[in-house]
Amino acid sequence: QPSEYEAEPRDDSGYSQRQNSALPFNALKKQSFSAPRQPVSSLNALYQQAPMAQNELHCLLSQIANQSETELLLAKVKERQRAEAKVAHKLNNDPAALTDLVRATLIADSLDDLQLAFDTLNQQANVLQVKDRFAQPKASGYRDINLLLQLPKSGLIAEVQLHLRKIAAIKNGAEHQVYEAVQAMEHKAAREQRPLSELELARIQKLRQESHKLYHKAWLGYKRQQTQTLGIENTIVA
Numbered sequence: 015q016p017s018e019y020e021a022e023p024r025d026d027s028g029y030s031q032r033q034n035s036a037l038p039f040n041a042l043k044k045q046s047f048s049a050p051r052q053p054v055s056s057l058n059a060l061y062q063q064a065p066m067a068q069n070e071l072h073c074l075l076s077q078i079a080n081q082s083e084t085e086l087l088l089a090k091v092k093e094r095q096r097a098e099a100k101v102a103h104k105l106n107n108d109p110a111a112l113t114d115l116v117r118a119t120l121i122a123d124s125l126d127d128l129q130l131a132f133d134t135l136n137q138q139a140n141v142l143q144v145k146d147r148f149a150q151p152k153a154s155g156y157r158d159i160n161l162l163l164q165l166p167k168s169g170l171i172a173e174v175q176l177h178l179r180k181i182a183a184i185k186n187g188a189e190h191q192v193y194e195a196v197q198a199m200e201h202k203a204a205r206e207q208r209p210l211s212e213l214e215l216a217r218i219q220k221l222r223q224e225s226h227k228l229y230h231k232a233w234l235g236y237k238r239q240q241t242q243t244l245g246i247e248n249t250i251v252a
């Protein structure tokens with residue numbers, strides 16, 4: 015189960031009331047909430063509005079990227095075929111639950127920059143949901159901060175992934191094909207209304223182990239970098 019958090023309470027101005035904290039992802043209050051839903055209920059309507067919403071998201075995120083020393087990675091609107099598969103196999107045939115048609119990524123070089131990007135975004139956008147996959151990585155070892163926000167003009171919900179550069183490179187490289195291969199097996203079993211076979215489970219486990227090694231190595235590098243920084247600060251303070 016990924017950890018799911020509701021964003022900070024906001025005052026009437028719409029700005030987050032949260033004070034800066036050393037560990038913002040952990041500081042978010044864990045609350046039960048109903049999953050955010052798109053304001054339209056058909057895939058056709060979503061695709062009609064998507065280009066404008068994608069543009070809106072990119073404008074918002076280029077400002078955030080400038081303010082937080084992160085790099086904006088522009089994404090294309092999710093392919094129709096993948097959107098249809100996700101709605102059918104994961105979202106109970108409910109297109110309004112598809113919240114990552116419009117998406118983008120911010121890439122940071124350190125945990126500190128990632129934290130600043132998160133704070134800035136939380137202050138300047140209407141963040142509806144945060145999944146902290148550093149606290150609870152996926153079975154493949156994949157880690158990001160996954161945010162859903164509501165765009166002010168189009169009203170559509172969009173996804174922002176906050177990434178560390180080396181993890182993003184793995185995700186956007188050969189590993190993504192591994193991820194798609196696992197998804198294809200899961201979707202096939204769902205289509206055929208059967209559980210995964212022993213053979214499929216074994217293949218998935220093997221594929222995930224390979225991904226896990228890559229993600230874990232990259233993540234350890236960032237953890238070491240953070241520990242070293244803390245070590246230096248402690249020395250100066252002492």
Ligand SMILES: Nc1nc2c(ncn2[C@@H]2O[C@H](COP(=O)(O)OP(=O)(O)O)[C@@H](OP(=O)(O)OP(=O)(O)O)[C@H]2O)c(=O)[nH]1
Nearest residue numbers: 016092096100114152154155156184185186189190193225
């Ligand atoms: N490469 C890689 N990416 C991962 C992995 N786990 C999660 N992701 C990325 O995070 C996105 C959200 O993953 P989930 O948390 O499982 O999906 P959800 O938000 O829709 O529940 C995925 O979108 P998606 O809709 O499933 O795929 P896509 O349209 O981005 O390709 C994918 O981009 C992984 O093990 N490997």
